[in-house]
Amino acid sequence: MDVDPRHYEHVATNDNDVRNIVLSYLVHNCYNETVDSFIACTGMKQPVDNLEGMEKRKRIYHFAMEGNALKAIEMTNQVAHDLLEKNEDLRFDLLSIHFGELVCSRRCTEALEFAMTKLAPFGKVHKYIGKLEDFMGLLAYEEPEKSPMVHLLSLDYRQQVADCLNRAILAHMNLPSYTAMERLIQQTTVVRQCLSQELGKIMHSLIFVPSSPSYLGLNFDKSAFFSTRIFSERSGGLLIYQRGQCRSNYENYVYYTVKCRLAKANEYPSTSPASFIKEPHKYFDQAIITVRAGDGGHGAVLNMPNERAGRPQGRHDKERTRKKTLYKRDFDGSLILPMGGHGGDVVIYADEEKDSLLEFHEKGQYNAKRGGNVDAMGVLTSQLHGGLAAPTLRIPVPVGTVVKRKRGKLLADLANPGEEVLVARGGQGGISLVEIPEHRRKKLMALTTNVMRDDTDKVLVLGQPGEEVSLELILRVVADVGLVGLPNAGKSTLLAAITLAKPDIADYPFTTLMPNLGRLGGDPSLGAGMYSSEATLADLPGLIEGAHLGKGLGRNFLRHLRRTRLLVHVVDAAAENPVNDYRTVKEELRMYNPDYLERPYIVVLNKIDLPEARDRLSSLTEEIMRIGSDDISSGPETSSKDALQSLSSKDGPADLSFPGIYIRDKKDKEIEDYPRPLAVVGVSVLKGIKINEMLKEIRTALRKCRDGDGALELSVQT
Numbered sequence: 001m002d003v004d005p006r007h008y009e010h011v012a013t014n015d016n017d018v019r020n021i022v023l024s025y026l027v028h029n030c031y032n033e034t035v036d037s038f039i040a041c042t043g044m045k046q047p048v049d050n051l052e053g054m055e056k057r058k059r060i061y062h063f064a065m066e067g068n069a070l071k072a073i074e075m076t077n078q079v080a081h082d083l084l085e086k087n088e089d090l091r092f093d094l095l096s097i098h099f100g101e102l103v104c105s106r107r108c109t110e111a112l113e114f115a116m117t118k119l120a121p122f123g124k125v126h127k128y129i130g131k132l133e134d135f136m137g138l139l140a141y142e143e144p145e146k147s148p149m150v151h152l153l154s155l156d157y158r159q160q161v162a163d164c165l166n167r168a169i170l171a172h173m174n175l176p177s178y179t180a181m182e183r184l185i186q187q188t189t190v191v192r193q194c195l196s197q198e199l200g201k202i203m204h205s206l207i208f209v210p211s212s213p214s215y216l217g218l219n220f221d222k223s224a225f226f227s228t229r230i231f232s233e234r235s236g237g238l239l240i241y242q243r244g245q246c247r248s249n250y251e252n253y254v255y256y257t258v259k260c261r262l263a264k265a266n267e268y269p270s271t272s273p274a275s276f277i278k279e280p281h282k283y284f285d286q287a288i289i290t291v292r293a294g295d296g297g298h299g300a301v302l303n304m305p306n307e308r309a310g311r312p313q314g315r316h317d318k319e320r321t322r323k324k325t326l327y328k329r330d331f332d333g334s335l336i337l338p339m340g341g342h343g344g345d346v347v348i349y350a351d352e353e354k355d356s357l358l359e360f361h362e363k364g365q366y367n368a369k370r371g372g373n374v375d376a377m378g379v380l381t382s383q384l385h386g387g388l389a390a391p392t393l394r395i396p397v398p399v400g401t402v403v404k405r406k407r408g409k410l411l412a413d414l415a416n417p418g419e420e421v422l423v424a425r426g427g428q429g430g431i432s433l434v435e436i437p438e439h440r441r442k443k444l445m446a447l448t449t450n451v452m453r454d455d456t457d458k459v460l461v462l463g464q465p466g467e468e469v470s471l472e473l474i475l476r477v478v479a480d481v482g483l484v485g486l487p488n489a490g491k492s493t494l495l496a497a498i499t500l501a502k503p504d505i506a507d508y509p510f511t512t513l514m515p516n517l518g519r520l521g522g523d524p525s526l527g528a529g530m531y532s533s534e535a536t537l538a539d540l541p542g543l544i545e546g547a548h549l550g551k552g553l554g555r556n557f558l559r560h561l562r563r564t565r566l567l568v569h570v571v572d573a574a575a576e577n578p579v580n581d582y583r584t585v586k587e588e589l590r591m592y593n594p595d596y597l598e599r600p601y602i603v604v605l606n607k608i609d610l611p612e613a614r615d616r617l618s619s620l621t622e623e624i625m626r627i628g629s630d631d632i633s634s635g636p637e638t639s640s641k642d643a644l645q646s647l648s649s650k651d652g653p654a655d656l657s658f659p660g661i662y663i664r665d666k667k668d669k670e671i672e673d674y675p676r677p678l679a680v681v682g683v684s685v686l687k688g689i690k691i692n693e694m695l696k697e698i699r700t701a702l703r704k705c706r707d708g709d710g711a712l713e714l715s716v717q718t
């Protein structure tokens with residue numbers, strides 16, 4: 001059935017539904033003041049979770065984030081007295097945060113005592129042992145922030161625990177542990193993803209939603225409709241809803257069958273099939289894979305070469321004897337028998353040819369070859385003419401990929417081309433034995449030192465299995481310029497205006513869900529340097545207040561700024577208070593990682609085609625120029641050097657992904673103490689006003705980075 005997608009434009013969205021969704025989000029995340037004003041403005045009913053409960057959850061969340069986990073436990077026990085008794089995992093995680101805080105503040109004796117009394121009992125349960133070992137390992141380092149287990153001290157880790165705790169408390173109060181908004185995003189993502197994969201095909205999917213009126217009176221079946229409508233607006237797919245009822249063992253469900261098909265109306269501006277082709281970029285920067293190294297080849301039990309000497313020999317026997325006599329002898333006269341081949345190792349390396357992790361979503365399992373067996377004749381099996389050991393399986397990933405064990409240790413940060421890490425070791429090949437009576441063999445072996453045995457003293461004829469590990473690959477975008485700003489400021493429009501990238505652009509916040517990359521054309525005036533041909537720009541999802549704590553989408557992507565040299569702050573000059581917006585973004589950057597504020601940056605005041613922006617352009621420019629310091633010590637060149645130094649050092653404080661830990665003191669600085677922008681330009685990226693001036697400023701700033709850091713450039717590139 002072909003339905004013109006434009007018909008969906010006329011489907012009215014009920015304001016109350018939208019308000020409920022917003023309110024549930026605010027309540028879930030404990031924005032009690034905003035909830036207050038939201039209720040006052042909209043005249044909505046007080047939520048089920050009253051302000052007092054919200055305030056308590058908020059305090060618990062903040063205690064966990066600050067590392068004051070004992071206080072978080074105490075308060076949790078007050079609001080949900082048996083929650084932590086029942087949820088051992090959560091209790092362990094909270095205690096581990098407290099332990100981490102003690103280690104960070106160098107109170108090692110106290111940390112040790114705490115571990116012995118509070119954490120050690122968890123060691124009886126197998127699943128905690130690995131994590132306990134990692135935590136205890138922190139004590140062995142003079143600077144635990146530089147240890148491979150630094151992720152256990154990071155804000156990310158605390159945030160994960162704090163989020164889990166918040167969800168658990170909500171569930172304990174019989175409130176939904178996910179907000180309607182989160183569900184909408186999950187559903188929309190799934191539908192859009194499926195549609196992009198099934199380009200041109202009809203697909204059917206069922207969206208199950210609880211039929212009972214949910215938290216705050218919001219009926220989720222409406223939210224399902226809402227999400228699919230967003231989808232239809234943004235991607236131009238056709239959606240046909242069929243309502244139905246079904247029962248599972250536990251709950252009554254309302255379900256919608258959603259049929260999706262690509263819109264045929266190509267002339268409709270937002271329904272271009274090109275937008276579907278971009279869809280897979282969603283997960284270009286993260287992937288989970290499993291790798292398995294090859295098993296070792298088996299050894300064999302071989303005949304003694306001289307056992308049949310003297311007997312009449314046929315043609316085959318002669319041939320066999322010829323092979324057997326090929327066994328070499330050691331200096332003491334003992335036979336050197338062939339071993340099974342070593343299984344192939346698995347290595348991951350940084351390859352300049354690769355630019356995303358997308359392919360790992362198609363193929364998630366990588367197996368290296370097994371080592372060759374020794375056949376009964378003591379010669380190599382035919383498949384292994386080239387040698388017994390299996391080749392190493394080398395997996396290329398983009399430069400800038402961080403390799404971690406799934407939910408575990410950081411294994412490598414492959415920041416430079418050619419860098420590699422061994423992630424799974426191949427199994428050892430089995431040994432061969434000669435066929436002699438058991439009692440003689442035992443005697444013989446007792447004399448030999450190089451016979452492999454396992455734990456039970458059994459001789460290893462069979463090859464050993466190769467290692468198998470699940471890995472998380474995270475790509476930190478390697479871009480020269482990072483575009484930052486509040487949602488809707490025009491970052492994606494800017495990227496589309498000056499590069500060939502075609503990001504999603506729309507008039508609502510969080511259009512960009514994953515970073516988009518674009519390449520700036522070469523500027524001949526730059527000379528033969530890094531930027532003579534091009535620079536890469538990354539358009540990041542919009543930041544909002546609280547992004548550094550994980551609000552909005554920001555935090556997940558702030559890490560992509562790590563490798564940028566220049567930031568471009570995009571500010572909507574037609575907004576109500578552009579200077580405040582600018583300050584908000586700077587504050588978020590400062591809270592996430594103060595070093596970001598020390599990087600050179602320019603400010604783009606966008607949307608000057610609109611009168612409200614154009615009229616106040618000069619006053620805005622002046623005001624923004626006033627924010628910041630001229631102090632040379634924190635000037636752009638020094639700071640850029642710092643940034644580069646941190647990039648070139650592999651294991652120093654360079655790892656800015658866990659910034660909250662060792663740069664705490666820098667957070668005491670005010671925004672005014674950081675450098676001013678290199679330039680402020682007013683543009684309209686949509687209407688193409690003053691684009692050339694903006695480009696000139698970007699290029700001049702890039703040149704400044706290059707000139708200022710010339711000496712360091714070499715060390716980064718080598």
Ligand SMILES: Nc1nc2c(ncn2[C@@H]2O[C@H](COP(=O)(O)OP(=O)(O)OP(=O)(O)O)[C@@H](O)[C@H]2O)c(=O)[nH]1
Pocket residue numbers: 485486487488489490491492493494504505506507508509510511512513540541542543606607608609610683684685686687
């Ligand atoms: N009038 C006017 N509108 C603009 C200009 N630049 C962008 N817009 C509009 O602003 C809206 C948001 O633009 P986007 O480029 O999607 O904004 P963004 O900063 O990428 O937003 P997020 O992806 O949500 O962070 C769109 O409707 C654009 O058409 C401009 O120069 N003038």
Ligand SMILES: [Mg+2]
Pocket residue numbers: 491492493503504505511512539540541542
């Ligand atoms: Mg965008």
